[in-house]
Amino acid sequence: MYNTIQEANEAVVEKMKNAQPFLIDVVPAHTVIPEHNEGKLLTHAGPPIAWEDMTGPMKGSCIGAVLFEEWASDEKEAIAMLEGGEIKFMPNHHVNSVGPMGGITSANMPVLVVENREEGNRAYCTMNEGIGKVLRFGAYSEEVVNRLQWMKDVLGPALSQALKLTPEGLNLNVMMSKAITMGDEFHQRNIAASLIFLKEALPYLLKIDMEEEKRSEVIKFLADTDQFFLNIMMATGKAVMDAARTIEAGTIITALTRNGKDVGIRMSGTGDQWFTAPVNTPQGLFFTGYTQEDANPDIGDSAIAEVLGMGGFAMIAAPAVTRFVGAGGFDDALSTSNEMSEIGFDRNPNFPIPTWDFQGAILGIDARKVVETGIEPVINTGIAHKEPGIGQVGAGTVRAPLNCFEQAIEALAEKLNIEA
Amino acid sequence: MYNTIQEANEAVVEKMKNAQPFLIDVVPAHTVIPEHNEGKLLTHAGPPIAWEDMTGPMKGSCIGAVLFEEWASDEKEAIAMLEGGEIKFMPNHHVNSVGPMGGITSANMPVLVVENREEGNRAYCTMNEGIGKVLRFGAYSEEVVNRLQWMKDVLGPALSQALKLTPEGLNLNVMMSKAITMGDEFHQRNIAASLIFLKEALPYLLKIDMEEEKRSEVIKFLADTDQFFLNIMMATGKAVMDAARTIEAGTIITALTRNGKDVGIRMSGTGDQWFTAPVNTPQGLFFTGYTQEDANPDIGDSAIAEVLGMGGFAMIAAPAVTRFVGAGGFDDALSTSNEMSEIGFDRNPNFPIPTWDFQGAILGIDARKVVETGIEPVINTGIAHKEPGIGQVGAGTVRAPLNCFEQAIEALAEKLNIEA
Numbered sequence: 001m002y003n004t005i006q007e008a009n010e011a012v013v014e015k016m017k018n019a020q021p022f023l024i025d026v027v028p029a030h031t032v033i034p035e036h037n038e039g040k041l042l043t044h045a046g047p048p049i050a051w052e053d054m055t056g057p058m059k060g061s062c063i064g065a066v067l068f069e070e071w072a073s074d075e076k077e078a079i080a081m082l083e084g085g086e087i088k089f090m091p092n093h094h095v096n097s098v099g100p101m102g103g104i105t106s107a108n109m110p111v112l113v114v115e116n117r118e119e120g121n122r123a124y125c126t127m128n129e130g131i132g133k134v135l136r137f138g139a140y141s142e143e144v145v146n147r148l149q150w151m152k153d154v155l156g157p158a159l160s161q162a163l164k165l166t167p168e169g170l171n172l173n174v175m176m177s178k179a180i181t182m183g184d185e186f187h188q189r190n191i192a193a194s195l196i197f198l199k200e201a202l203p204y205l206l207k208i209d210m211e212e213e214k215r216s217e218v219i220k221f222l223a224d225t226d227q228f229f230l231n232i233m234m235a236t237g238k239a240v241m242d243a244a245r246t247i248e249a250g251t252i253i254t255a256l257t258r259n260g261k262d263v264g265i266r267m268s269g270t271g272d273q274w275f276t277a278p279v280n281t282p283q284g285l286f287f288t289g290y291t292q293e294d295a296n297p298d299i300g301d302s303a304i305a306e307v308l309g310m311g312g313f314a315m316i317a318a319p320a321v322t323r324f325v326g327a328g329g330f331d332d333a334l335s336t337s338n339e340m341s342e343i344g345f346d347r348n349p350n351f352p353i354p355t356w357d358f359q360g361a362i363l364g365i366d367a368r369k370v371v372e373t374g375i376e377p378v379i380n381t382g383i384a385h386k387e388p389g390i391g392q393v394g395a396g397t398v399r400a401p402l403n404c405f406e407q408a409i410e411a412l413a414e415k416l417n418i419e420a
Numbered sequence: 421m422y423n424t425i426q427e428a429n430e431a432v433v434e435k436m437k438n439a440q441p442f443l444i445d446v447v448p449a450h451t452v453i454p455e456h457n458e459g460k461l462l463t464h465a466g467p468p469i470a471w472e473d474m475t476g477p478m479k480g481s482c483i484g485a486v487l488f489e490e491w492a493s494d495e496k497e498a499i500a501m502l503e504g505g506e507i508k509f510m511p512n513h514h515v516n517s518v519g520p521m522g523g524i525t526s527a528n529m530p531v532l533v534v535e536n537r538e539e540g541n542r543a544y545c546t547m548n549e550g551i552g553k554v555l556r557f558g559a560y561s562e563e564v565v566n567r568l569q570w571m572k573d574v575l576g577p578a579l580s581q582a583l584k585l586t587p588e589g590l591n592l593n594v595m596m597s598k599a600i601t602m603g604d605e606f607h608q609r610n611i612a613a614s615l616i617f618l619k620e621a622l623p624y625l626l627k628i629d630m631e632e633e634k635r636s637e638v639i640k641f642l643a644d645t646d647q648f649f650l651n652i653m654m655a656t657g658k659a660v661m662d663a664a665r666t667i668e669a670g671t672i673i674t675a676l677t678r679n680g681k682d683v684g685i686r687m688s689g690t691g692d693q694w695f696t697a698p699v700n701t702p703q704g705l706f707f708t709g710y711t712q713e714d715a716n717p718d719i720g721d722s723a724i725a726e727v728l729g730m731g732g733f734a735m736i737a738a739p740a741v742t743r744f745v746g747a748g749g750f751d752d753a754l755s756t757s758n759e760m761s762e763i764g765f766d767r768n769p770n771f772p773i774p775t776w777d778f779q780g781a782i783l784g785i786d787a788r789k790v791v792e793t794g795i796e797p798v799i800n801t802g803i804a805h806k807e808p809g810i811g812q813v814g815a816g817t818v819r820a821p822l823n824c825f826e827q828a829i830e831a832l833a834e835k836l837n838i839e840a
Contacts, residue, residue: 043540155539181740182602182612183774192602199643206636216626319774320601332775354603354739355775357750 008250012268013364016257019240020117022169026159032109033095034171039124040087045103045301048257055260057138060388061102064140068148078346097124098234098301101136111158114235123238125231137384137391162204186233187311187380193229233352254366267408275407284396285326296386298398309362312378313340317353343369370405426669433784439660440537442589446579450527453515460507465523466679467694467720475680477558480808483521484560507724518658518721519546521556528578534655542657557652557804557811562780578638582624605738606653607731613649657724673785680719687828695827705746705818716806718818729782733760737773763789780811790825
């Protein structure tokens with residue numbers, strides 16, 4: 001169908017560029033991910049992984065999810081259940097879904113529903129819980145589980161009702177193109193996008209029928225959660241890339257994700273196949289009382305941001321992030337994005353970046369260029385404590401190992417030779 | 421008291437740096453500006469000006485204000501009253517106040533109250549009306565007057581009630597230091613600051629006792645008015661600079677304002693004295709259907725932004741503005757701020773600008789340096805149609821004429837010689 005890899009790549013990024021992601025609903029995971037109805041299932045970040053190979057924060061998240069689902073009544077029982085093999089595990093990426101850090105998603109967790117109107121496909125992601133002690137970083141105390149209950153009982157239904165009042169859902173390209181001019185790169189910094197989302201959702205949140213006290217709780221939570229948009233961007237990224245990867249040709253990266261043990265990538269030309277390599281540990285800045293020693297290796301589906309040309313690739317859009325992740329000043333932000341543009345396939349005219357002299361965000365990571373240049377993609381990331389139950393301890397940057405990209409290119413070469 | 425101009429200037433900018441502006445209330449102008457209780461008064465932007473010398477947009481604003489106050493029942497009657505000398509005029513700057521574009525303020529218009537907690541002084545500014553047909557740009561149709569009535573009857577009282585629920589008012593340094601990392605320069609771009617203001621005010625707006633429909637109107641207006649924070653910044657600038665100018669020594673600019681005919685400046689060492697020169701006409705980009713031919717000469721108190729180191733001086737913080745005002749790309753934003761730093765006295769550590777490699781905003785325009793270098797301060801500004809009744813037709817930049825600064829330095833030299 002495509003004469004050259006260049007042509008195939010052009011077709012893949014054309015789908016990325018033309019994507020029309022809209023946030024249309026928030027629903028319990030099991031209503032849109034049927035796998036949750038076939039016994040106890042937890043979906044997780046990264047490529048496939050077994051319980052015994054999971055690192056601390058993902059294990060902590062699993063314990064929290066079991067308690068949230070009331071499959072067990074305490075931590076000990078939950079651990080026994082998880083160790084005993086009663087619970088199935090599956091990557092989020094296998095069920096049209098993504099999740100930050102541990103990424104653990106269970107049947108009754110509410111998920112954001114993003115529809116890519118250009119192709120009609122949908123993708124899902126849990127909602128952002130805020131900062132501090134939160135499930136995604138491996139905390140599972142009563143406070144954490146209670147917040148998840150509130151998100152299920154109050155926040156999710158409120159947003160669902162509000163979104164149903166919108167004429168067509170909320171247009172995410174429009175929100176992202178505004179926010180990228182306001183210092184967000186959508187991985188470590190979503191403060192502008194979260195405010196824009198609040199502003200767009202507000203008229204509808206004010207219209208829906210609900211107790212005034214609960215309405216205030218919802219609005220206050222959204223106003224206070226600077227990273228709320230992170231998870232919306234992630235579902236957006238998944239919806240965009242799942243449409244793009246229907247073209248099974250070329251060398252554009254369609255998934256980049258980490259389970260705490262391995263990084264996994266998918267490439268357009270090799271379809272569903274995962275290419276994995278051991279993860280690196282992020283380097284960065286730590287909250288008071290924590291050091292590099294406490295850092296868990298790299299984890300989370302959130303690197304879908306970088307696949308979209310955001311996160312570390314769009315560092316120049318968010319120079320304030322460089323200080324947060326310990327990556328230097330404005331010139332360092334500029335050189336990071338410039339370096340990443342060497343492994344980018346094209347530019348995205350939907351997202352001009354004023355601080356990059358209005359150049360578009362990077363459009364498509366080209367695995368060929370990664371291998372040719374040896375430049376490993378940079379990821380802006382949160383850092384979880386390596387022990388379960390503690391949570392976030394910092395933020396930093398990490399590189400995706402070259403080896404995955406080499407494997408992908410080799411596999412494609414083999415496939416093309418066999419076909420030819 | 422000060423041995424050198426340098427020492428005096430240091431004292432002036434110290435007051436700018438230490439200012440603690442808080443938004444504490446919204447009240448009818450006559451309750452805080454007693455001059456409004458002594459017969460019919462309209463206060464205006466810029467240095468003193470008579471009705472017959474006003475340009476179109478300021479005249480249009482006067483007509484609108486007369487109709488809003490119901491001093492006249494139609495345009496014809498309003499014009500007769502204004503021409504007949506029944507109404508007194510006075511600069512906003514003479515009554516602790518500022519106003520954008522025409523800056524026309526009348527007794528019953530609600531004004532924002534900003535208190536500089538460091539010194540205890542207060543400053544006032546009307547609220548932003550949004551875009552399109554608005555009084556400040558000289559429109560005075562029924563739509564315009566009706567919106568002013570709604571602002572008086574609904575928006576003002578709601579914000580007043582909400583602000584009274586806050587523990588100490590809303591901290592404006594905090595909001596501005598966030599927004600300057602989000603692409604705002606506070607003159608032509610306040611989109612981030614306006615969202616941050618909405619977010620901070622929301623919990624209180626949700627608590628106050630008011631009709632739900634009106635509450636929704638208020639919240640929707642604030643969410644939709646991207647320039648709402650402009651007027652808050654202006655009252656902030658006035659509160660900061662009025663405290664700074666209690667030091668009557670040195671060469672720091674304490675006011676820079678335009679009435680459509682003249683630019684007027686005040687300098688710390690020469691106190692209340694105005695130094696004026698004919699205004700230039702802004703150059704910029706025009707809305708569809710309008711051209712440079714339609715542009716009114718420079719007008720408004722909003723150049724208090726530049727006095728604070730924002731607006732054109734902080735162009736680098738807001739590269740997206742450069743396109744809106746027709747001032748080029750990122751490098752042009754950078755060179756504009758770099759050029760302005762040559763006439764700046766120091767840097768403000770309260771407002772680090774990530775896109776300027778975290779350098780602080782410019783702190784204090786030094787009239788000596790303006791005269792020495794011949795660099796005229798750049799102002800980012802809206803452009804009004806030169807005829808009354810039309811409104812905004814574009815946005816651009818304009819320079820404050822060197823001549824005002826030369827006059828100020830000469831006056832200071834004379835004063836110092838006399839004293840010596």
